[in-house]
Amino acid sequence: MSEEPNKATIIVFSGDMDKVFAAFIIATGCAAAGMDTTLFFTFWGLNAIKTGEPIKAKGFLGKMMGIMNRGGINRLNPSQFSFGGIGRILFSKMMRDKKVASLEELRQTAIDLDVHLLACKMSMDVLEITKEDLIPEVENVAGVATFVKEAANSKIQLFI
């Protein structure tokens, strides 16, 4: 057995519904196994921790991002079979049918299991997302140095 701390650090770069789903499943799995678990949200992954309230970005791409990603975690589209939003509805239905938790429920479970939610400062700057656009459970806005320190001391590191 390794002497590494019992930690897991996962970068959530993707904002695809299915990948965000995988990230929360793995994170809650790690936390349930007793690991100190951190999700580090960057780029499109930030959509998974937005409130869903309209974004007040001033720049053009910031506004566009706000429009195309409005609605927060319940509006994420899958990476396959998107079909202009129909894929999302179908997947949600299939998950409900199979008694699988919704993304929002999964996120709440992660929070209840003390999974740390961090947001990447640089991506927030580039995409014009502020702390107020994120759910209050986000523990911290952090840079790459924080990620590196966490990841180097983790048994599991993944980029999703």
Next chain:
Amino acid sequence: MSEEPNKATIIVFSGDMDKVFAAFIIATGCAAAGMDTTLFFTFWGLNAIKTGEPIKAKGFLGKMMGIMNRGGINRLNPSQFSFGGIGRILFSKMMRDKKVASLEELRQTAIDLDVHLLACKMSMDVLEITKEDLIPEVENVAGVATFVKEAANSKIQLFI
């Protein structure tokens, strides 16, 4: 040197031809280096371990998945230059020209090198894939707890 077991655990989330190819190359590389190697197939990655026989799903998305992903590992499309199936044919040709193994040969090599093939139970439920739809070399249908246990005790963990 770490005291960690000499293991590698790779999640295959993607069903893109090129990413599945990378997953099998890395897995056989790990196994050839003497590592106890596990591939954990989830979501679209399950297409890489299906028999290719028609799927008997009953739900709508399950049926759609079955139709759009018929044919198993030889029908996977690359993530770039897909061109409605032409990309796959071109890539396969280029690989043959360069004497690179096909995906199916690579998968067999992985099996011959005792790489463990696991399938994610929850994804199978959601996508309406049963054990009978998978190749018999799949060792086990497992949940996230199994993945976490394997990954936490591995020197290499990747999400592909």
Next chain:
Amino acid sequence: MSEEPNKATIIVFSGDMDKVFAAFIIATGCAAAGMDTTLFFTFWGLNAIKTGEPIKAKGFLGKMMGIMNRGGINRLNPSQFSFGGIGRILFSKMMRDKKVASLEELRQTAIDLDVHLLACKMSMDVLEITKEDLIPEVENVAGVATFVKEAANSKIQLFI
């Protein structure tokens, strides 16, 4: 604390502007934290270390790749909001506005911090890319065995 060497090994499989950006940010973050860091470029990721000069591939897909990926690191498109090249220009502008380094500057910073740039031999063969098509700072053309050895002795391994 683990007895593992203080190393980080990152596979750059994607050629998407935003993912390559993430790879270089993480690599420079690792190097700045004193880690011996390796970027292993494979498949589309090779576009991030090409000179940008026209590729002299002879095969059809090799030529097509050369045309569709001409211009090297400054011509990469983001994975979202590509809009036939407009996304790239918008992102570059937003990054400049926020005083974030360009991809080319980031790559140079990584080189200055002694991040090792390795290129995957098998992908180069399949995609008909030669050593002459790559920037001179690429340290080595290597196979999967090299990657496995590096990754198994690293504190951080990621697949991007």
